[in-house]
Amino acid sequence: MPELGIDSSKLTIEKTKLPKSSLPTKGLVYGQNFTDHMLIIEWEEGYGWKNPEIKPYSNISLDPSCCALQYSFELFEGMKAYKDSNDSIRLFRPELNMKRMNESAARICLPNFDGNELIKLIIKLVKLEKDFIPKDFGYSLYLRPTMIGTSGGLGPKPPKSAMIYVICSPSSPYYGLKIKPVKLEAIDYASRAWPGGSGNSKLGGNYSPCVLYQRESAKRGFEQILWLNGEDNHISEVGSMNFFIAFKDNKSGKCELVTAGLDGTILDGVIRRSILELTKEKLDKEKWDIVERVCTIQEIIERSEKQEVLEAFGCGTSAIVTPVEGIEYHGKYIIIPTDLNNECGPLTRNITKWITDIQYGNVESNWSVVV
């Protein structure tokens, strides 16, 4: 008999008896506060996905030998729910998160699922928690779908039971309300991902090993690490964001927006993909090439010396777009142009606006789903 798929029509809801008051937007910190409820769907090998439940937010009880805690059978997604000017709730391209979540699951032998059914359940959760969605621009309800292997017994092997859960965190703009560019330290002595590894999946195990280098770099005064890969020291990601850099060729006058290609070490970011699609649509094709290619730190240094670097930024669901004002590499500081207010360059500003206008429903787009 085939295993049962997730069935959103079987949802049961148990409401909290101790509702929190909705949180004031002032002083909200990303990922530190959670709403009243969470969504849980359990899976068992041979049976499939059990009936989904929305329950009061509470601790999870796990066997100490369980494979999530021993061998890191765990993955997550990052999504956001936004309130538009009509008080409607919107999700941004949720089907891309579901696709990637299924790819991450397959990468570590966790079960796959019907993404449309999970979206339906997430929508029910978000509607239940609608009072927790801050209305102000830049604020959102951050959603964290998580999947963990729950089966006990030692020895790394495919999990026999698992669980999806979704928790919600009312969130302020990641770096605060004022646009403030970050300083990066380009690092070639450590990597977050490598060919034949799992850097293109959103696995918990990709994150903890980066924190040590992040902490050391922060002590030296840098907000984020620019991870260099390979013997040619090509750029991969920045912190846990994708990275873009724009060049202008002095001779031809042609501009180029560059990001690393999906070679297995790069996360197929929803914002990354949206930026590639939007810039191809909106930028002047005579003037701009939008390219996924290898770009070495040496190229950035050389083109910076020729004043051919226009702008650079990181991007991801948490912070959307994070402008870059400089990159340190082996004691050399490469200045990345921003603007007179030291906020960000015009391309970075436009891209941020194009994305957020869709997310908050200021511009209609089928990327933004009213729920």
Place this chain on the structure above:
Amino acid sequence: MPELGIDSSKLTIEKTKLPKSSLPTKGLVYGQNFTDHMLIIEWEEGYGWKNPEIKPYSNISLDPSCCALQYSFELFEGMKAYKDSNDSIRLFRPELNMKRMNESAARICLPNFDGNELIKLIIKLVKLEKDFIPKDFGYSLYLRPTMIGTSGGLGPKPPKSAMIYVICSPSSPYYGLKIKPVKLEAIDYASRAWPGGSGNSKLGGNYSPCVLYQRESAKRGFEQILWLNGEDNHISEVGSMNFFIAFKDNKSGKCELVTAGLDGTILDGVIRRSILELTKEKLDKEKWDIVERVCTIQEIIERSEKQEVLEAFGCGTSAIVTPVEGIEYHGKYIIIPTDLNNECGPLTRNITKWITDIQYGNVESNWSVVV
């Protein structure tokens, strides 16, 4: 004020009200059964390590946003307690596990601790569970010290609270009682570790991404994967064990026992290290070189064609020594000599005996600690 260290004198013990009967050795499977109790020590930033507790084995309750489940702040060790012919309980080089556990913790910003204090506590746990230690040769009580980050809140950053726990699993010989060599598949399209990564630490996140390839390889008929690294395809580890191969030079008659050096991608295995030390001590120095060096799959193929490959084996705490009878690489099957009974070669057999004789106290050594 400095943080408090682990203080084994503060241990409290709460005994189970529902003791299990000790398990029959027949039918015991590695890592599937656990004893009555577990050791728990909690840590909090600013305070340090709290009073250690031995409690009935039970589930752990974790916030769904906690950093162990989201960002894989988790690591473990593998140790064993053995019963010798006098019914004394023995540990094997536990200080090496403590050293490595502290190194793994530092790698992902989890707290360090006094390894001697944790050994004292593990000894108390092992003594409490002594009836669960099977007496037969090859059997043992497998010990699984684990450390997880327990603080909640999203965003990868150093944990603010953590927990060490130790669980115990009565275990049979990993591959059964009969020595049976394994077939390996050498893989160059995926890696378990890479320079600048975390493959030399015993982090949970190193394990789940390997299971997919292991499962695919098993379908093709291979027991373990031989992970090749780098453009030269040099051998790194086998499954989650260290790898050794012995060559004999036809011209000089000189023999060489080779394993990969500790380049950051290789786990500093307790059995690996013990084998290096024992073979340097016991093998004829005129005849044998014991070497940590790069060895490519091409070298193995070429020397196999010249009949210069003597033996190969994997090693680790779970299975101790696992003989290899062949390696498949790109459709080519390299036969590794064993013996007339197809068990293992004489060197592999000697090394296994040297190690287990110490572990079970048949031979006195300061590597074996009577507790």
